[in-house]
Amino acid sequence: MTETSGVMVLDPAFPTPRDGSAPEPHCQGPPRPLKSALLDAVPGVVHGITGRVPGLGAADGNVAYSAPRDRQDAWLMRQRWCAALGLDAARLAVLGQIHGAAVRKVGADDAGSGARPATDPAGYGDALISDEPGVVLMTLHADCLPLLLVDPDRPAVAAVHAGWRGTVADIAGATVAGMRRAFGSDPARLLGYIGPTIGPDCYEVGPEVAEAWLAVAPDGQASLRDTGSRPSFDLRRANRHLLAAAGLEPARIEVSSICTRHDGDAWFSHRGQGPATGRFGAIIALADRDGD
Ligand SMILES: [Zn+2]
Numbered sequence: 001m002t003e004t005s006g007v008m009v010l011d012p013a014f015p016t017p018r019d020g021s022a023p024e025p026h027c028q029g030p031p032r033p034l035k036s037a038l039l040d041a042v043p044g045v046v047h048g049i050t051g052r053v054p055g056l057g058a059a060d061g062n063v064a065y066s067a068p069r070d071r072q073d074a075w076l077m078r079q080r081w082c083a084a085l086g087l088d089a090a091r092l093a094v095l096g097q098i099h100g101a102a103v104r105k106v107g108a109d110d111a112g113s114g115a116r117p118a119t120d121p122a123g124y125g126d127a128l129i130s131d132e133p134g135v136v137l138m139t140l141h142a143d144c145l146p147l148l149l150v151d152p153d154r155p156a157v158a159a160v161h162a163g164w165r166g167t168v169a170d171i172a173g174a175t176v177a178g179m180r181r182a183f184g185s186d187p188a189r190l191l192g193y194i195g196p197t198i199g200p201d202c203y204e205v206g207p208e209v210a211e212a213w214l215a216v217a218p219d220g221q222a223s224l225r226d227t228g229s230r231p232s233f234d235l236r237r238a239n240r241h242l243l244a245a246a247g248l249e250p251a252r253i254e255v256s257s258i259c260t261r262h263d264g265d266a267w268f269s270h271r272g273q274g275p276a277t278g279r280f281g282a283i284i285a286l287a288d289r290d291g292d
């Protein structure tokens with residue numbers, strides 16, 4: 001503070017301290033994961049996308065363990081987010097994500113793999129598929145696109161992490177093919193939800209990304225936009241394109257319009273907040289059947 005004419009004024013270099021003891025209003029009660037109306041209508045499937053909640057835990061509700069993050073806090077957050085969905089975080093299956101197109105099938109025996117800090121992941125890859133209750137699938141995101149899939153007939157579910165590398169490797173199509181092989185899923189019956197991701201206005205990429213995209217989707221020009229110096233890449237549109245190419249009905253794909261970078265208060269954004277920011281989780285599970 002500085003003194004001027006006997007009046008104490010706050011030095012603008014020292015912002016008014018916040019009352020750290022006062023709980024933020026949104027910290028009262030459980031956090032609320034985002035849901036897809038399309039998937040929410042499927043009986044026996046539980047899903048949600050966790051977010052960024054300022055003041056929630058030590059890192060705004062982050063659920064990732066990798067350094068420099070506080071693992072115990074992230075484990076607590078996993079439990080809180082899962083509890084908000086009626087799920088048990090100890091039954092999570094989480095992959096070591098590698099920006100590829102590998103699809104991992106998991107079952108109840110894999111529950112807990114990568115769930116708690118310092119446990120081995122449920123393998124390495126960027127898509128999880130399962131037709132068993134008792135395991136909770138989760139992928140981690142900060143701008144990279146979360147995709148959840150449901151086969152309402154088997155039933156079976158999938159959680160997918162698709163940044164530009166996974167997108168140009170067609171992990172969406174690989175996941176549909178994986179569900180077809182493992183569960184006999186009919187692509188035309190699958191339901192898809194593309195959740196919050198970095199929007200096209202915020203996602204300039206290098207020319208090599210545009211080239212790689214057109215190599216996998218020669219008719220996918222609409223997912224690229226020329227912004228002058230560098231192309232921008234529309235991950236949502238690209239993955240919807242890949243899902244349609246894999247046989248999904250366009251009417252059975254819901255696409256969130258949330259841009260994680262624009263809405264950085266509510267979402268972790270690698271581009272907006274830097275690599276040390278947190279991660280949000282895309283979670284899906286089959287509910288335990290009555291009587292089990
Ligand atoms: Zn944006």
